[in-house]
Amino acid sequence: MIKKMIWFLLSAACCWAQGGGSEYERFRFPSRLEGKRLNLLYTASGKTESKGAVLFVHGSSFPSELSAGYRIQGVSWMDVMADAGFDVFALDFLGYGGSDRYDHMVQDDKVDDVPNGGRVVVRDLDIAVDLIRKQLGIDRVVLLGHSWGGTVAGYYASLYPEKVDRLVLFAPIVQRPGSTTWEPSESLFLEQTPQQRMEQFLAMVPEEQEMVLEQDVLQQWGRAWVESDPTAQERNTGSVRYPSDWQKDLYDCWNGNCFFDPEALAVPTLIVRGEWDTAFGARDAEMLFDHMVHVDDKRYVVVGHGTHVLHLEENRWALFDEVLTFIKNEER
Template sequence: MKNTDPVDIKIESRIKGKSINLSHLRPERKKLGEAVLFIHGASFPSELAFGFRMNEISWMDNLADAGYEVYALDFLGYGKSDRYDYMSGKNAENESIGRGEEVVKDMDIAINYILTELSVSKINLIGHSWGAAVSGHYASLFPEKIDKLVLFAPFIQRNGTTKWDKTKVSYKDLTPGERVEQFISRIPEGREMTLESEVLDKWGDKWLDSDPTSKTRNPFSVRFPSAWEADLFDCWNGNCFFDPRKIKNPTLLIRGEWDTTFNFDDAEKLFGQMENAPSKRYVVIDRGTHVLHLEKNRFALYDEVQLFFESK
């Protein structure tokens, strides 16, 4: 099926004068009342996470082809949403703005828009990495607005201490080469390349284009908020904003086999903590890392999520 491009919708954010971007991909044949919202993680926006086409299909396309009304949100500081004022570089040493407990307010604005636009009472929610922790936190606050919840490699609480200190800056700059190299570094030594060829050939340029300021710096780089890193520090030092015990929706916990950010022990712990979810599943996709949605085994991820949505 030839897929059309998502339509971008600008919505007033929690911060007066700042707009968030909500992308919408309509299905040709829709499942009545079925909608999905994607929530991205750190460093790259939804278009580069869920809307990036590899072999001519993205995860958004996959769900739209299955009949879902598909939405994807960009938080402030990412993609087609407005930037925080501090990202201009005038005040980089402030406390980070845009942490998980703040951005759930923008999620709620976006979700209320979807509920009203489609005349539905609930949506399905998929979050990745930091965005999965934010999604889990959101679901614990507004369980009545969520049908099913997918936590794809979330941040969770660890009770040790990190070897690195809490970030003191509000944003970070990375070149496409540096970001793609981070992806590659997650593949265990001696294993074959997991990333789709388009990620190696095209993803970096598209990520660069997602930041309107990227070519004002030398070298060209993408600037994004570092609030996620402050959240990760707190989560890995015993003070996480996300409490899985408060989740009250059917939940799928899913990760790649080789993911070290959300590892085997994290997953076992989190699955046990979701004691108030009416039903829960835990799935591991083989030969996948933390960015499984950009890898060759991504269709196994797609299939497991669809299976979960369609189950009773």
Template structure:
């Protein structure tokens, strides 16, 4: 996609198209610097998105005029967002133009970690910094942690928001195989948004907010509305790796991560249960500081829900050095 065709989400937002690990494909970065900061040198945070939607629809999406990125800016952090290949405004894999069964799942964590490394090195060079902090969501915890393990000197701190953890291998069962990509509709997303909210509880996301979000979600793929039903073509590597993790095959070794780590999750998040968080917390054996923070009335998509301000506060507190070494519940 042409970076010039990407609408700015804020008048001060800057866009960059940079080389990635595949010579023929480029990566898209969005950047919103803090208007004021007390940090010297400046502090940069890079958001690493999850399995189905890009940075514009997560850290940068404004509900009632305010986003997680705005909260980071107000705390003095320069905020970056990366779109992996096949998402948002980064280039699509050429394999996505062929039948999905012609190729194995696209955007696996090892591939995504190389994309992330390219983005981090660009950010550090652009801003003249030595390190960047990472905030990752869901599957994004895999490439973020791979990068942190391979290049610890590049990463200051890591927030693992709703990360995927390893679950024990299933006896007599192997992970299913997946094609290269799939189509994800707005209705698919809505079902994800509500599936973990207990039936007796009020909604944590309004249909009005979702309507605006879902329209922008369809905008993230210029061909989405030509499909029936309308939907976004999405690489299936991330989803396949979530399933592998739940069959005992996590894409990285948490014991190799040597940066301070915060696990932040919602009370109703079915993708990282208490026992998952316990396993991941214990597996982060080299992290000098580690926290497990559980926020009430939140699901796997808490950054888009009513409890998002609590998520923002906890993430900013940890990035600023508010190190409360909490044991998982």
């Protein structure tokens, strides 16, 4: 399987390449939009024979290389999965990382008619899944989605269960029964500085608790985030620009109209969250678990002393361990 993938990388007309000092290989391929290309990170299984393929799906505001691909003390979540024997991939949605930007993001046009919410970008996820299945000669992949990316991954698994082996929902955005007065942005892109994002990360920890964000993240993540945005240098504002339709998805989900319906799921599913996560709280997780009525193999795990960005924090190894146990189909 590995030899087949290497042959594909060498023979493809477009663009696996090392970039930015990273060891990840990258493949750019056509998206749902004509002329726009997606980026897929890849690292091969560390074993002689692969145990299958894992595809990470990032959440809003930062791309794969700042999420599952971000190396803390030299090791990323993608690396851990590869060392365990999986061929590991991570998709950048349009507007993020190595994928192309929407025209309105480059032209400073904040009003545009190109939607980029979960109901739409799921088509790009399907393109990536089919590419992996074809090149590895496999029927199914393991999908692992974080935050809004978890919601998209769950929606995808409900549409194409025949293509999904197992599903991991790490702190997804899910439906809430009430209503909120919070309004989403009307702009199709948002801008934020690393300082603003880091302040949000730190504010996720309860006041009486010590900081859990890793020092590598505090010191280096922000700069890497800016470098991931090709528009940042041209704008020279020190901010990152990213799509905003995820806010509309969040608003819809929290007002009882979520595009992802857990009752439509029928694949083995793990729900995992950090103890201190309020965006995906205990009540959210319990309701999600209860509504997965057609999932025979379902698990719900809480990792202590963790927030919505647990994968960038000190207790991330407990998260990695729980996910590996599930996708290997092992018992505790």
